[in-house]
Amino acid sequence: MIIDYAARFEGLSSDRLFDLEYPDGQDGPSDCDAPQEFIEQLLAALADWRQQLLAGSRADADDYRRCLDAVREAWLQHSFRWEGGPSLPYPFDLPAGVLS
Template identity: 65%
Template sequence: MSIDFPALFAGVDSDALFELEYGPDGTGTDCDAPRDYVEQLLAHLADWRARLLDGTRTDADAYRAALDAVREAWLQYSFRWVGGPDLPYPFDLPQEVAS
C-alpha cells in the first residue's frame, strides 16, 4: 500500500495551525496541537525523503512543495499575532520576480 504523501500536506498553512490551537470557533487553547501536528508532518517528510533517496518514489517536486508548505506555515504561525508585524503571505517571491 502506497502512502499518498501529497494529500497529507493539502491545506497546510498557518491558518490551519491557528485553528488547531484556538479551535474552529476561536475559543480553544491547545497550545501544543500545532507543534504536535507539525512534528507528525516532519515524520512523514522524513519517510518520504527516504523513499525518494532509495528510488521507491519519484515525486521530488511534490516533496519540495510539501516541505515549503510546512516551512511557510510554521514561520507564519510562529511570528504572527494580533498587533504584530505585517508579514507577507507567503514569503516566496511571485514567480515573475523569482525567475
C-alpha cells in the same frame, strides 16, 4: 500499497495551525501544543518520504519539495503572527516572474 504523502499536506497553512490552536475560535480556549504536534507528524511523514526518495523507491521529489516548503511557510507564519506583531507578507514567496 503506495502512500499518498502529498495528500497529508493539502490545505496546510498558518490559518490551519491557528484553527488547531483555537478550535472554538479566537475567543475560546487554546490548545497551544496542537499546532506543534501536527507539524511534528508532518515532519515524520517527510522524513519517511525522504528516505524512500533517497532509496529510489519513489520519484515524486517535486511533490516532496512543495510539501516541505508548505511546512516551512505555515510554521514560519504561525510562529511570528500575533496581536500587535510585525506585518508579514503571506506567502513569503515572490510572485512569478520577479526573478526572471
